[in-house]
Amino acid sequence: MTGDSVSKPSHHSNKMSKTKNSSKAQLDALIDAAVDAIIIADDKGCIELFSRSAEKIFGYTQGELIGKNLSSIMPPPYREAHNSYMNNYSETRQPKIIGIGRLVTAQRKDGSVFPIELSVGETIESDKVQYIGIIRDVSERVAIEREKERLLKKNQAILASISDLILELDSNNNITWANQKALVFFGSSLLNSPFSTIFNNTLIPDTSLAEKKKTHKNATSINFNDTPLTTFENIDQWHLNQSGQECLLDWHCQKIKSEQGNPSGMIAVARDKTADYKAHLNLQKAESEAREHRDKLAHVTRLSTLGEMAAGIAHEVNQPLTAISTYAQACHRLLRLSNTKTEVVIETLQKISHQAQRAGDIIHRMRKFVKYKSSMLEKVDVNELISEVLRLTDSDIDRNNIELKHTFFENAVFVSVDPVQIQQVVLNLIRNGIESINANTEPHNTRTINLQTSNIQTIDLQRKHLGAREIEVSVSDSGGGVNKETIGELFNPFFTTKSTGLGMGLSICQSIITAHHGEIKYSPNPKGGAIFSFTLPIALELDNGGVENE
Amino acid sequence: MVALKMNESEPTIFIVDDDEAVRDSLMLLFQSVGMNARAFESGEAFLDQFSMDTPGCLVLDIRMPGMSGLELQNKLNAMHCILPIIFITGHGDIPMAVKAVQSGAIDFIQKPFRDQDLLDRINDAIRLDITHRQELTQTQQIKDKLATLTKREYEIIMLVVDGCANKVIASDLNLSQRTVELHRSHAMQKMGAKSLAHIIRMIVNIN
Ligand SMILES: Nc1ncnc2c1ncn2[C@@H]1O[C@H](COP(=O)(O)OP(=O)(O)OP(=O)(O)O)[C@@H](O)[C@H]1O
Numbered sequence: 147m148t149g150d151s152v153s154k155p156s157h158h159s160n161k162m163s164k165t166k167n168s169s170k171a172q173l174d175a176l177i178d179a180a181v182d183a184i185i186i187a188d189d190k191g192c193i194e195l196f197s198r199s200a201e202k203i204f205g206y207t208q209g210e211l212i213g214k215n216l217s218s219i220m221p222p223p224y225r226e227a228h229n230s231y232m233n234n235y236s237e238t239r240q241p242k243i244i245g246i247g248r249l250v251t252a253q254r255k256d257g258s259v260f261p262i263e264l265s266v267g268e269t270i271e272s273d274k275v276q277y278i279g280i281i282r283d284v285s286e287r288v289a290i291e292r293e294k295e296r297l298l299k300k301n302q303a304i305l306a307s308i309s310d311l312i313l314e315l316d317s318n319n320n321i322t323w324a325n326q327k328a329l330v331f332f333g334s335s336l337l338n339s340p341f342s343t344i345f346n347n348t349l350i351p352d353t354s355l356a357e358k359k360k361t362h363k364n365a366t367s368i369n370f371n372d373t374p375l376t377t378f379e380n381i382d383q384w385h386l387n388q389s390g391q392e393c394l395l396d397w398h399c400q401k402i403k404s405e406q407g408n409p410s411g412m413i414a415v416a417r418d419k420t421a422d423y424k425a426h427l428n429l430q431k432a433e434s435e436a437r438e439h440r441d442k443l444a445h446v447t448r449l450s451t452l453g454e455m456a457a458g459i460a461h462e463v464n465q466p467l468t469a470i471s472t473y474a475q476a477c478h479r480l481l482r483l484s485n486t487k488t489e490v491v492i493e494t495l496q497k498i499s500h501q502a503q504r505a506g507d508i509i510h511r512m513r514k515f516v517k518y519k520s521s522m523l524e525k526v527d528v529n530e531l532i533s534e535v536l537r538l539t540d541s542d543i544d545r546n547n548i549e550l551k552h553t554f555f556e557n558a559v560f561v562s563v564d565p566v567q568i569q570q571v572v573l574n575l576i577r578n579g580i581e582s583i584n585a586n587t588e589p590h591n592t593r594t595i596n597l598q599t600s601n602i603q604t605i606d607l608q609r610k611h612l613g614a615r616e617i618e619v620s621v622s623d624s625g626g627g628v629n630k631e632t633i634g635e636l637f638n639p640f641f642t643t644k645s646t647g648l649g650m651g652l653s654i655c656q657s658i659i660t661a662h663h664g665e666i667k668y669s670p671n672p673k674g675g676a677i678f679s680f681t682l683p684i685a686l687e688l689d690n691g692g693v694e695n696e
Numbered sequence: 697m698v699a700l701k702m703n704e705s706e707p708t709i710f711i712v713d714d715d716e717a718v719r720d721s722l723m724l725l726f727q728s729v730g731m732n733a734r735a736f737e738s739g740e741a742f743l744d745q746f747s748m749d750t751p752g753c754l755v756l757d758i759r760m761p762g763m764s765g766l767e768l769q770n771k772l773n774a775m776h777c778i779l780p781i782i783f784i785t786g787h788g789d790i791p792m793a794v795k796a797v798q799s800g801a802i803d804f805i806q807k808p809f810r811d812q813d814l815l816d817r818i819n820d821a822i823r824l825d826i827t828h829r830q831e832l833t834q835t836q837q838i839k840d841k842l843a844t845l846t847k848r849e850y851e852i853i854m855l856v857v858d859g860c861a862n863k864v865i866a867s868d869l870n871l872s873q874r875t876v877e878l879h880r881s882h883a884m885q886k887m888g889a890k891s892l893a894h895i896i897r898m899i900v901n902i903n
């Protein structure tokens with residue numbers, strides 16, 4: 147085997163000097179050490195030399211191939227064609243491969259075909275032509291390239307299917323690449339334009355936005371020119387797309403770092419949140435509707451529990467009342483008898499006062515119940531709270547042909563209250579107003595209810611804070627007003643002048659307002675009718691710029 | 697509880713109310729007018745302790761925890777107790793009160809009440825109870841006397857009450873008119889009837 151391979155080159159070395167001999171040894175060493183396979187063949191394609199690397203790459207031993215034709219390491223169809231290639235070259239001297247180097251395929255001993263990079267040289271000594279082939283197994287490189295290509299295609303497919311708009315910027319903020327969605331959104335002219343131009347040209351300024359759309363966060367304008375490659379996160383902006391639609395884009399940026407670690411560009415991603423935004427609006431609407439229903443329901447339930455409660459209370463209060471009246475009447479009879487002992491009467495009077503106490507306790511218990519089990523305190527704007535009540539009473543007001551006016555304190559005034567409870571107070575007062583107007587039979591009576599919120603400065607020495615500030619809410623009506631004699635009874639539970647009334651409305655209002663550290667009072671309306679007004683302490687609001695501190 | 701000295705024959709007002717103050721004040725009221733009264737805190741306690749032989753009336757709270765006033769009324773009805781019942785009711789208890797009256801209560805009165813109204817009703821009730829009891833005693837006496845008659849005497853008396861003349865009875869029973877007259881006068885004597893009208897009233901009473 148080795149003898150063969152040595153014998154052939156030695157054919158040349160016979161004519162060489164001693165130095166030539168030593169350089170031949172060097173050449174052999176070189177050939178054996180080369181990573182690339184080296185194959186030498188004669189002009190007929192007969193293999194004369196097959197290097198060690200060639201053995202490794204092809205799986206043949208030298209002995210198996212020396213003297214064989216080159217075609218044995220070629221896959222079909224080259225195998226068949228190879229001889230004609232070589233003949234062709236011998237005749238025409240027109241190189242197809244010699245000195246050129248090519249990517250071709252080869253076949254291993256086990257039959258597997260693999261890509262090689264082949265460069266061929268020729269030597270002509272005397273008239274003997276030899277071809278030297280240098281072969282590099284590039285199957286790994288090719289595999290890597292294929293994988294690269296696959297990844298590229300995969301990325302393209304992903305980028306095409308993503309609904310986000312994706313832009314690639316170079317270090318000067320120029321757009322170098324955009325995905326299909328971005329091209330459609332901004333138009334194909336965006337490529338090679340500065341990002342800031344595209345951004346600002348499509349941006350809808352806050353001033354021309356519909357009111358409800360202005361509330362998005364981080365509505366800051368970005369100045370890209372000053373500092374290229376400024377990243378930003380979660381910036382919601384309304385942009386006008388190519389088809390002229392207003393779209394809410396949520397921008398995110400990510401720097402691309404070069405190998406040296408300094409930024410070489412940036413990826414800007416914009417998510418179209420218009421649909422989310424619309425869904426959010428719908429949700430808000432649904433929520434506010436649900437809330438309205440809940441409030442109405444709360445009112446109805448309150449009334450029905452009141453009905454039940456009233457029956458229960460009537461029964462409970464009746465017990466001590468019965469005892470009191472019976473004791474008193476018995477006393478009366480006893481006193482008429484000559485033999486009655488004073489002690490019995492005194493004892494009975496004590497029992498009477500005890501029973502009166504008991505009745506009071508029952509009422510007290512009930513009031514506690516009316517104060518509700520748990521109140522959820524929220525910081526709300528009084529004006530907004532009342533606007534909501536107005537919406538709730540709309541249909542009632544219309545049905546009763548009443549004109550409802552309101553004068554709100556110009557600024558938002560925040561109070562810390564259970565909104566539902568305060569709304570119930572206002573609702574009760576409006577109901578009473580409507581009922582009073584309806585009951586008023588005087589001719590030419592106007593049918594108006596006036597709601598007013600005003601900021602008042604109380605200068606009350608009994609209060610801890612001199613001049614503590616409060617908001618006053620008043621409901622005045624053009625009804626018949628309250629009789630002077632009954633003013634003192636208005637807020638008593640079960641005091642009513644209505645056949646269908648429970649007399650609980652004002653009593654409940656008072657409980658609620660008292661629990662909120664406010665006061666409720668009646669005053670006659672100078673223009674005729676009643677004014678019921680209550681106060682609420684203004685909440686200290688530090689985290690909202692719209693509210694002045696105390 | 698102020699329990700006045702019980703006198704079986706003297707009419708007694710029975711009070712059943714779960715509220716102690718109401719019971720106590722009623723006891724005082726009845727005491728002030730010199731009436732016999734006993735108070736019970738529940739229907740169960742009353743059933744435990746009362747005697748059917750005591751005349752009087754029952755002042756009964758319609759709404760009580762445990763056995764309600766209406767339930768107690770039904771129990772007493774089932775025992776053929778004739779004690780008249782006056783219900784005391786709350787404000788919204790009218791439908792219940794109506795039911796009570798339909799089940800035989802003589803009246804109801806709403807809390808709180810005027811003492812005179814209650815006392816008037818109680819007096820009416822007690823009077824009614826006494827009459828009832830007298831009537832009951834009378835029928836019992838008649839029944840007892842009827843039991844002493846012979847079969848023949850009974851037969852003849854029933855025909856007499858039906859309005860048959862002696863002659864008709866004699867022929868009906870296949871007896872001599874004289875025998876009929878003899879049985880009849882024996883029977884009248886045993887029954888203590890002074891006249892034909894008297895014996896007729898007695899028999900009608902027990903039916
Ligand atoms: N705006 C008003 N004008 C005149 N009288 C009023 C007014 N508001 C209340 N009143 C008087 O006060 C009484 C008590 O009112 P309140 O709201 O407590 O009970 P109500 O309206 O009678 O019954 P409800 O429990 O159903 O509210 C009324 O019956 C009425 O006589």
Ligand SMILES: [Mg+2]
Binds near residue numbers: 574577651652
């Ligand atoms: Mg009211």
